[in-house]
Amino acid sequence: MLTERQLFILQILIDDYIRTAEAVGSRTISKRKEVTFSSATIRNELADLEDMGYIEKTHSSSGRVPSEKGYRFYVDNLLSPPVLSNNDVKDIHSLFAEKMVEVEKVIQQSAKILSELTQYTSIILGPEVFETKLRQVQIIPLSKETAVVILVADSGHVENQTITIPPSVSMSDIEKVVNIMNERLKDIPLVSLKSTMMQEMATVLKKHIENYNQVNTMLDNLFLYTNAEKVYYGGKTNILAQPEFKDVEKVRLLLNTFEQDDLMYNILRPEKKGIEVRIGQENDLEAMQECSIITADYFIEGKRMGSLALLGPTRMEYHRSMSLLGFLANDLTSTLTERYRSFKHW
Template sequence: MDLDERKQKILQAIIQDYIISAEPVGSRTIARKYDLGVSAATIRNEMFDLEMMGYLEQPHTSAGRIPSIKGYRFYVDCLLQPTKISNDEKKFVQVWFQDKMNDVDQIFQSTAKILAKVTHNVTLVMASQSLAAKLKYIRFLPLDHRRAIMIVVTDSGQIENCIYPKVDGVDVDDLNVIAEKLTYYLAGVSMININMEMLEKYHESIVDDLELYRLAFRSMHKAFRREQQLYKGGTMELLNKPEFKDVDKARTLFTFLEEQDVAVNLFHDDDNEQNVTVRIGEEAQLSPMKDCSIIEATFKSNDIVLGKIAVLGPTRMEYAKIIGLLDFMKQHVTHILEHYHDEK
């Protein structure tokens, strides 16, 4: 059964009030604070229907209601209008980053801190450790008559390798000629900036066989796996939320967030995601997250995923504000990173 316009307005009013107050919302409160043009008795009847339909819950024996996961989901998908970041907030973010662009680590850590400061929630930023790395050299080592090992080394000392399937008639010495020429043209270039379009410019100077050249490029990126680094901010903000006054509940979530390998699982797997995504409560499929929501954005450049930003807090989050803020931040951080690499 679809919600009619009046039920939608009442549900929206309840969620907005609960986000602010953290207290169950009653019909008299909605009638007094929101001009819906109906009596408290009518609102009470509609709230009862919304509860029966699964959009609201009644905690304890209180006359007030709180949103359910289903209610929040309907609100986010159908009722919410993201709040645009104000000019003052834009200026605050821009000033914050001005002296924090010395290296990529600082950019990402600053992103986590500024978001935590503005949203008063936990912020997680997941980024590739390879973003700041520049190619130092490429080498091939023999493995057997059909395969070689491609080794990629960066200026940070990171060494990655992969199995390279040799083409008939091509031996390791031939491959190392390609590697030396690739190194000549690409040494000192940030790994994030190396793409096929760039390599197409050099292929005639490196090898006549375009397919062999492309295979070398694909192997180089396979060797240089994008390992993930996690940056956090605002963990202690949770202690100020009524939902986490329960010490055991707070401890469980804190422990979860301190385990980097586990916390990385908070992020959605879809690297192609273009928009801000919201997962509410059990939608995250992680037990410590059942009373929390995650709002996440992916930032990209030239179809390459630079990283992901997520804001984590109680299901009673300021969804409209945070979604608008993340939409701005993913564009701003992408611009900063592109500018950083251009400068380098």
């Protein structure tokens, strides 16, 4: 168990290291005016903290640096409740002040402002299609063999896909199919569109359509990708300014990871509720071993829709970042919920 004084010293050390990115020595700490005891005393305490694994040396005669265990302890026990500066609050509110109609825009703007306020990289997982439902399907012919299928969701989201029409399928067949779809699939969640279509429509289609088999193979490629959430970034290159990324090889690794949506996708699914912090090796990805990720969820009517994240060095400003993220998540939740209500009760 840590003594009062050890807590105090650990806190000062981590705060200092976060600010300066330089190993902190006993003298640096003792020079602070809140500190009344001598550097020798601090040295003893530091040795104990090191034994317990909260801090480490970079070499035998260096100052101390927080270990991952140290950061973990700091985040879990040493942070005061979230507070935001008035400026930050103002910046965020000004974002939601202008009524943006498109969800996509709102999210893009959120990513932008997060990265600007923190100088880290922000990542946002787009709203889960999970709960958005189909409003309407349309098929618009382009040529003899091709047509565009357009899905409109109740959230205003539009998906489209070009398909090839087998020669044996006639225009009137397609019209019939679309009509049946709009009857049967309306208000079905996008994510289960494919399975519902296959189950529920099969019998109806068979009855009304001649070339059932051809139509079926045509529909087979449809609605496949609709459940992929989109990943948005803000300040992708911000994190390169951190001294942790002096080495171009690390930069390459990280940026390559950014390009792989599926990896990012996994990282952004938080395991707990609320604001979650993953520090250093707690992230599985090799490219992010020296990074921390803070995630928070946003909701629509109580249902989780996606998440916001900030990616910084393990030495990141946890307190401010967490406050900011929590605040923005709340604002996003209420903005989106409001929008959604106006759609739903219509």
